[in-house]
Amino acid sequence: STAETTLLQGIRTDLFIGGEWQPAEGDRTFGVSDPATGLELRRVADASPADGIRALDAAVAAQAEWAATAPRRRSTILRDAFDLLVERRADFALLMTLEMGKPLAEADGEVSYGGEFLRWFSEEAVRISGRYGLNPEGTGQTIVSHRPVGPCFFITPWNFPLAMATRKIAPALAAGCTVVIKPAELTPLTTLHLAALFDEVGLPAGVLNVVPTSRSKDLGASVIADTRLRKLSFTGSTPVGVTLLKQAADNVLRTSMELGGNAPFVVFEDADLDAAVEGALLAKFRNIGQACTAANRFLVHEDVAAEFSRRLGDRVSELKVGRGTEEGVRIGPLITDSAVANTAALVDDAVAQGAELVTGGSKLDGAGSFFAPTVLTGIVAGSRILNEEIFAPVLAISTFRTEDEAVEKANDTPYGLVGYVFTRDLARGHRMIDRIDTGMMGLNTGVVSNASAPFGGVKQSGLGREGGAEGIAEYLETKYTLLVGQ
Numbered sequence: 001s002t003a004e005t006t007l008l009q010g011i012r013t014d015l016f017i018g019g020e021w022q023p024a025e026g027d028r029t030f031g032v033s034d035p036a037t038g039l040e041l042r043r044v045a046d047a048s049p050a051d052g053i054r055a056l057d058a059a060v061a062a063q064a065e066w067a068a069t070a071p072r073r074r075s076t077i078l079r080d081a082f083d084l085l086v087e088r089r090a091d092f093a094l095l096m097t098l099e100m101g102k103p104l105a106e107a108d109g110e111v112s113y114g115g116e117f118l119r120w121f122s123e124e125a126v127r128i129s130g131r132y133g134l135n136p137e138g139t140g141q142t143i144v145s146h147r148p149v150g151p152c153f154f155i156t157p158w159n160f161p162l163a164m165a166t167r168k169i170a171p172a173l174a175a176g177c178t179v180v181i182k183p184a185e186l187t188p189l190t191t192l193h194l195a196a197l198f199d200e201v202g203l204p205a206g207v208l209n210v211v212p213t214s215r216s217k218d219l220g221a222s223v224i225a226d227t228r229l230r231k232l233s234f235t236g237s238t239p240v241g242v243t244l245l246k247q248a249a250d251n252v253l254r255t256s257m258e259l260g261g262n263a264p265f266v267v268f269e270d271a272d273l274d275a276a277v278e279g280a281l282l283a284k285f286r287n288i289g290q291a292c293t294a295a296n297r298f299l300v301h302e303d304v305a306a307e308f309s310r311r312l313g314d315r316v317s318e319l320k321v322g323r324g325t326e327e328g329v330r331i332g333p334l335i336t337d338s339a340v341a342n343t344a345a346l347v348d349d350a351v352a353q354g355a356e357l358v359t360g361g362s363k364l365d366g367a368g369s370f371f372a373p374t375v376l377t378g379i380v381a382g383s384r385i386l387n388e389e390i391f392a393p394v395l396a397i398s399t400f401r402t403e404d405e406a407v408e409k410a411n412d413t414p415y416g417l418v419g420y421v422f423t424r425d426l427a428r429g430h431r432m433i434d435r436i437d438t439g440m441m442g443l444n445t446g447v448v449s450n451a452s453a454p455f456g457g458v459k460q461s462g463l464g465r466e467g468g469a470e471g472i473a474e475y476l477e478t479k480y481t482l483l484v485g486q
């Protein structure tokens with residue numbers, strides 16, 4: 001459509017380094033395509049490892065002045081960025097739908113969610129405090145203060161192109177850190193558009209630098225090995241996170257890692273089943289199932305499993321599939337054809353092991369990477385679908401008999417990002433909060449993320465928290481001074 005063409009033509013596609021739009025070394029570019037059509041949307045500059053280091057040069061050069069910039073000024077820039085983002089919400093939403101595939105209504109929701117990090121951390125920027133006290137011996141004064149960690153490197157995924165960027169950029173800028181960000185190669189346009197927005201509201205040159213690349217591994221390794229870098233924050237899969245942690249160890253970097261999940265969604269026999277069905281639809285089908293917080297294993301009490309499966313099957317078979325720009329579409333394309341193939345393999349394995357298909361179950365014919373929204377029941381222990389992150393609109397149900405069995409199954413994974421529990425019994429709900437090993441819990445809800453709350457996981461789901469008061473602490477060093485005499 002013309003709206004799409006106009007928007008796409010207006011996106012800056014060069015590297016953003018030191019406040020300037022620059023071509024990549026050797027004028028290299030790579031294509032960004034629409035997963036709903038497979039067609040190329042734009043070509044963007046393809047940063048070399050040397051370009052990555054140039055971006056770090058700019059971040060390092062800007063660090064001292066940004067750290068010394070008044071917190072109120074940093075706060076105002078973030079707030080202005082929030083206001084302008086809200087003004088341009090339609091552009092950002094459409095851009096995300098085009099490069100990532102999510103339905104337009106959900107992309108609009110991401111503008112709200114992602115934008116809130118700018119607003120929240122504009123408010124946190126002026127509330128960084130320390131403490132002052134007398135040492136126990138009474139011989140000196142103890143001063144504890146906080147200062148920015150220093151230049152940061154961010155690697156972000158494709159599934160939430162805006163929110164994964166703002167969730168890292170906003171606290172870093174609030175704390176006084178400068179940034180180099182490498183967006184996912186599948187979805188760099190949103191981050192470039194965000195950089196242009198920050199430039200427009202007067203963010204000083206070099207504070208935020210963007211380096212899209214098709215050579216993530218090489219660029220990443222170069223930047224992470226540079227001793228001027230002080231912090232690495234990554235959101236993506238656990239295997240890549242493990243590799244990056246090893247690289248970061250050689251440089252003793254501070255790290256934040258938001259990695260994979262395998263969320264249990266537990267429905268007790270006393271649950272409000274209507275609420276559980278609504279929660280399941282959100283927890284599973286939001287973002288086409290491509291969220292690290294997506295419910296992966298539905299554990300339903302055997303007394304209500306048949307009813308729960310039937311109601312879900314009815315609802316899921318009605319979900320409209322199509323390009324995210326089309327009216328009423330709830331399920332867009334998966335990000336790539338290989339994601340479709342992986343999903344088909346997981347479903348086929350579950351069925352071969354004895355699961356029953358309630359609805360969906362296969363890839364859709366025609367252009368674009370579409371997989372039918374699917375419900376499976378009677379998942380058999382040992383099926384791959386219980387151990388792997390599905391990352392697709394496939395809802396897999398198994399049953400349990402007792403509370404202990406539910407807990408044991410919920411915790412039977414190396415991951416620990418989020419758990420969802422539906423019960424009307426609040427005492428039981430509190431026991432679940434204690435017993436399920438995750439960084440986050442949703443009690444009678446299928447979505448938990450919020451800029452004001454600490455997002456993050458335990459076990460192999462990661463290290464550190466994003467959002468809330470905890471979010472800015474990730475970008476602050478603690479300095480202790482003992483002051484004696486006079």
Ligand code: ADP
Pocket residue numbers: 155156157158159182183184185216217218220221235236237238240241243
């Ligand atoms: P996803 O399943 O979301 O694609 P990945 O972990 O593969 O998860 O990718 C998340 C981000 O990490 C992307 O920006 C990708 O380019 C980047 N990435 C993947 N492998 C590496 C690597 N070896 N070094 C640096 N960045 C990487």
